[in-house]
Amino acid sequence: MENRxxxxxxxxxxxxxxGNFSILxxxxxxxEDLGIKPEELVVVSGIGQAAxxxxxxxxxxxxxxxxxxxxxxxxxxxxxxxxxxxxxSGEGDMYGEGGNHFIHAIRRNPxxxxxVHNNMVYGLTKGQASPTSQPGFRTPVQVDGVFEEPFNPxxxxxxxxxxxxxxxxxxxxxxxxxxxxxxxxxxxxxxxDILQPCVTFNKTNTYQWFKEHTYYLGEDHNASDRTExxxxxxxxxxxxxxxxYSNVSRxxxxxxxxxxxxxxxxxxxxxxxxxxxxxxVLDTYR
Amino acid sequence: xxxxxxxxxxxxxxxxIGGEAGQGIQTVEKLLTHLxxxxxxxxxxxxxYMSRVRGGSNSTEIRVSSFRRNAFVRKIDILIPLxxxxxxxxxxxxxxxxxxxxxxxxxxxxKPIIDVPFAKVAQEYxxxxxxxxxxxxxxxxxxxxxxxxxxxxxxSYFSKKGEDxxxxxVSAMNRGYGIAKDFVGPGKLEIDIKKNSAAKxxxxxxxxxxxxxxxVAGGCNFIxxxxxxxxTGVLTTLSRYASEFGIIAEQSEDEISAxxxxxxxxxxxxxxxxxxxxxxxxxxxxxxxxxxxTETPLVINVGMRPAPATGLPTxxxxxxxxxxxxxxxxxxxxxxxxPGTIEEAFAITQKAxxxxxxYQVPVFILSDQYLADTYYNVPRxxxxxxxNDYYVVETGKxxxxxxxxxxxxxxxxxxxxxxxxxxxADSDEHDEDGRITEDENVRKRMVDKRLGKLRFLxxxxxxxxxxxxxxxxxLVIGWGSTCGVIKEAxxxxxxxxxxxxxxxxxxxLHPFTAGYLKKAKxxxxxxxxxxxxxxxxxxxxxxxxVKNKILKYDGLPFSVEELSEEIEEFL
Ligand SMILES: Cc1ncc(C[n+]2csc(CCOP(=O)(O)OP(=O)(O)O)c2C)c(N)n1
Numbered sequence: 101m102e103n104r105x106x107x108x109x110x111x112x113x114x115x116x117x118x119g120n121f122s123i124l125x126x127x128x129x130x131x132e133d134l135g136i137k138p139e140e141l142v143v144v145s146g147i148g149q150a151a152x153x154x155x156x157x158x159x160x161x162x163x164x165x166x167x168x169x170x171x172x173x174x175x176x177x178x179x180x181x182x183x184x185x186x187x188x189s190g191e192g193d194m195y196g197e198g199g200n201h202f203i204h205a206i207r208r209n210p211x212x213x214x215x216v217h218n219n220m221v222y223g224l225t226k227g228q229a230s231p232t233s234q235p236g237f238r239t240p241v242q243v244d245g246v247f248e249e250p251f252n253p254x255x256x257x258x259x260x261x262x263x264x265x266x267x268x269x270x271x272x273x274x275x276x277x278x279x280x281x282x283x284x285x286x287x288x289x290x291x292x293d294i295l296q297p298c299v300t301f302n303k304t305n306t307y308q309w310f311k312e313h314t315y316y317l318g319e320d321h322n323a324s325d326r327t328e329x330x331x332x333x334x335x336x337x338x339x340x341x342x343x344x345y346s347n348v349s350r351x352x353x354x355x356x357x358x359x360x361x362x363x364x365x366x367x368x369x370x371x372x373x374x375x376x377x378x379x380x381v382l383d384t385y386r
Numbered sequence: 387x388x389x390x391x392x393x394x395x396x397x398x399x400x401x402x403i404g405g406e407a408g409q410g411i412q413t414v415e416k417l418l419t420h421l422x423x424x425x426x427x428x429x430x431x432x433x434x435y436m437s438r439v440r441g442g443s444n445s446t447e448i449r450v451s452s453f454r455r456n457a458f459v460r461k462i463d464i465l466i467p468l469x470x471x472x473x474x475x476x477x478x479x480x481x482x483x484x485x486x487x488x489x490x491x492x493x494x495x496x497k498p499i500i501d502v503p504f505a506k507v508a509q510e511y512x513x514x515x516x517x518x519x520x521x522x523x524x525x526x527x528x529x530x531x532x533x534x535x536x537x538x539x540x541x542s543y544f545s546k547k548g549e550d551x552x553x554x555x556v557s558a559m560n561r562g563y564g565i566a567k568d569f570v571g572p573g574k575l576e577i578d579i580k581k582n583s584a585a586k587x588x589x590x591x592x593x594x595x596x597x598x599x600x601x602v603a604g605g606c607n608f609i610x611x612x613x614x615x616x617x618t619g620v621l622t623t624l625s626r627y628a629s630e631f632g633i634i635a636e637q638s639e640d641e642i643s644a645x646x647x648x649x650x651x652x653x654x655x656x657x658x659x660x661x662x663x664x665x666x667x668x669x670x671x672x673x674x675x676x677x678x679x680t681e682t683p684l685v686i687n688v689g690m691r692p693a694p695a696t697g698l699p700t701x702x703x704x705x706x707x708x709x710x711x712x713x714x715x716x717x718x719x720x721x722x723x724x725p726g727t728i729e730e731a732f733a734i735t736q737k738a739x740x741x742x743x744x745y746q747v748p749v750f751i752l753s754d755q756y757l758a759d760t761y762y763n764v765p766r767x768x769x770x771x772x773x774n775d776y777y778v779v780e781t782g783k784x785x786x787x788x789x790x791x792x793x794x795x796x797x798x799x800x801x802x803x804x805x806x807x808x809x810x811a812d813s814d815e816h817d818e819d820g821r822i823t824e825d826e827n828v829r830k831r832m833v834d835k836r837l838g839k840l841r842f843l844x845x846x847x848x849x850x851x852x853x854x855x856x857x858x859x860x861l862v863i864g865w866g867s868t869c870g871v872i873k874e875a876x877x878x879x880x881x882x883x884x885x886x887x888x889x890x891x892x893x894x895l896h897p898f899t900a901g902y903l904k905k906a907k908x909x910x911x912x913x914x915x916x917x918x919x920x921x922x923x924x925x926x927x928x929x930x931x932v933k934n935k936i937l938k939y940d941g942l943p944f945s946v947e948e949l950s951e952e953i954e955e956f957l
Binding site for chain 2: 113138139140142144147152154155158159160161162163164165168170171172173174175176178179180182183200201203204357358359361366367368369370372374375376377378379381382383385386
């Protein structure tokens with residue numbers, strides 16, 4: 101299907117069959133449905149195979165450092181709240197190298213969407229364990245298999261009262277698209293952890309494995325009930341998919357900034373000439 | 387009062403208040419400096435303190451002078467120790483000329499003390515807190531400051547605290563003033579310090595405040611930082627005035643976040659500042675490299691303190707010049723400033739924002755604890771006199787963020803998201819559109835384009851400032867915060883053929899630098915570090931190897947006395 105985000109003739113660096121292709125397709129389709137113009141979208145990413153995503157479609161982007169997508173994304177949204185901001189990378193980038201920013205982005209609650217391609221392995225650096233690798237997963241570095249407890253981003257986000265927490269699966273186009281649309285529409289920080297097979301470096305967590313180890317939350321799941329959400333978040337036998345938790349009562353980071361208390365005009369388009377005000381402030385130092 | 391003081395002090399007096407953290411030295415300092423200025427005196431203050439919240443030994447030096455002074459002196463003319471340990475702590479600076487006013491029975495020292503019943507008087511007002519005000523009164527009395535002006539200003543200083551507190555403070559101040567009168571007069575303590583009629587209307591701002599307000603003047607509207615002495619003052623000042631100036635001030639979770647936020651803010655169209663000390667800056671270095679590759683402007687204030695590691699958190703040093711000069715992997719241009727005065731700190735920071743925007747490079751403002759915590763009266767800065775130039779362009783369809791068709795400043799015009807084109811910034815090597823590439827030819831051209839900016843920005847380097855005769859035999863070189871002390875130390879030597887050369891931009895160097903050096907028969911380098919880092923830069927870029935070095939790395943700023951003695955040894 102034609103899409104306003106398409107670019108012709110891209111040399112894409114992903115392996116054939118990689119989950120990133122379907123995530124790219126789903127994302128473009130979700131944005132199309134939402135009617136967001138490429139010029140009003142900024143995708144902020146780190147480094148990794150997943151983080152290359154903005155290179156492959158029409159959007160503004162800030163493809164920054166490994167692990168550091170969330171701080172610039174937060175700042176960009178604060179400086180220009182009129183933009184739709186998506187921070188997107190792999191799980192190594194977001195939960196490993198950038199783990200501290202993940203925690204603090206949840207605390208700040210900027211109105212951004214955080215999409216994490218979770219393939220349980222480091223792709224770009226060729227197959228080392230990631231924070232979400234399962235115990236027993238063997239790699240050239242974890243030669244005896246991973247023994248650490250996997251990082252559970254969903255449980256951490258619910259524990260921190262994140263305002264929107266969802267898990268999706270790259271193999272399910274329609275459902276994942278709906279989750280992303282909800283996340284982008286959500287006012288506040290929205291985490292979408294997308295389970296994604298890595299066909300080259302993860303022979304354990306395959307399409308088949310994800311099919312067998314996930315299930316969709318039913319209509320009966322009350323996403324505004326934090327205790328209920330936490331129960332789901334810590335399930336590991338079968339990973340729940342869908343909107344796990346949402347809290348619409350939290351105020352948004354940008355809205356709390358004094359610059360937006362009086363005027364809603366984005367800081368980016370203000371012509372501030374502070375000379376007079378500064379003069380008055382300096383006079384108080386007389 | 388037991389004993390009389392017979393002494394003449396002319397043109398310059400150094401008053402030191404010592405005490406524990408939390409005892410109120412700060413209040414005394416603030417009150418005294420403002421009251422002196424309001425009474426028409428030139429006043430200067432600097433402090434040294436320990437890295438602790440309570441206890442320890444801290445001190446503040448206040449100089450009142452006939453001439454404008456901006457340097458630390460070792461001598462103490464008048465000492466008010468608020469606790470017994472102060473005398474020991476300041477022992478090496480106390481000599482036969484130091485007059486100590488204290489509650490004699492509270493001190494344990496064999497140094498001569500003029501007994502003043504501070505505690506008893508304070509108690510009459512119901513609280514030991516008033517001791518500070520009595521001390522303030524005493525000092526003002528010694529300088530025969532205008533009593534009416536003082537009363538008025540004390541009242542306004544305490545205006546928020548209510549009538550009762552105001553009255554008590556005015557009265558306590560007058561008690562101190564009265565005590566002083568017993569010592570002052572012909573044949574007793576004679577102090578002759580000329581007033582400066584301009585001082586009254588001047589402002590008192592610290593180095594930290596000068597950087598902060600300079601940033602505001604430069605259009606800064608975003609600061610992200612993580613607290614770290616001695617840079618915290620910039621974060622607090624900009625946070626304090628965030629709503630007046632329309633600034634987003636964010637305390638980030640760490641320095642890595644701070645610098646990456648700042649890059650994001652500039653990318654989106656703000657003018658962002660980060661401030662930190664060496665340790666925090668170490669964490670930021672990858673972000674500096676990101677700014678360079680994405681050609682995102684960035685302004686970074688590094689407040690230096692003694693290191694490695696945590697070092698001496700509240701002390702001063704010029705030890706991070708090389709760190710800042712080489713920080714960040716890869717090869718890219720940058721600008722490094724090192725203001726030496728309050729006025730320079732303001733003007734240079736203002737300029738830094740325009741240069742960063744113009745050349746899309748990281749611009750550094752290197753300061754240190756000494757500069758951050760020092761203040762003196764300066765003429766009210768006129769922000770209207772500082773012009774800002776904005777370089778963000780409108781984008782349209784087909785916009786290429788890293789276009790090889792550069793403008794006359796050597797840069798690809800920078801747009802921000804939200805316009806008609808797409809703005810694609812990339813930390814990977816990229817093509818003109820900002821898309822990742824490994825094309826060797828594009829790589830080479832991009833490197834050349836980025837490095838080429840050095841040639842353009844080199845045209846506007848701030849020249850070093852020569853003070854003293856144009857035809858000098860000896861030249862004393864310094865950079866950054868040693869500016870004031872070098873000038874005064876040379877003056878103190880009384881030597882006529884010695885000039886000083888103060889560098890406020892330390893990279894790139896001004897093209898005249900070599901000429902200045904080659905003219906001198908003798909060059910003396912003064913640095914507040916152990917290895918003479920600026921000397922190495924001078925050698926690298928001018929070929930001149932400065933052998934005579936005066937280096938200080940005990941965590942304290944140079945004093946006028948020690949520096950003039952050391953300069954004289956080289957002459
Ligand atoms: C500071 C830094 N450390 C390490 C790297 C190397 N590196 C690049 S991507 C990556 C991890 C990739 O894994 P993930 O984030 O899960 O993304 P994926 O490639 O699997 O999509 C690493 C370690 C880097 N670029 N920067």
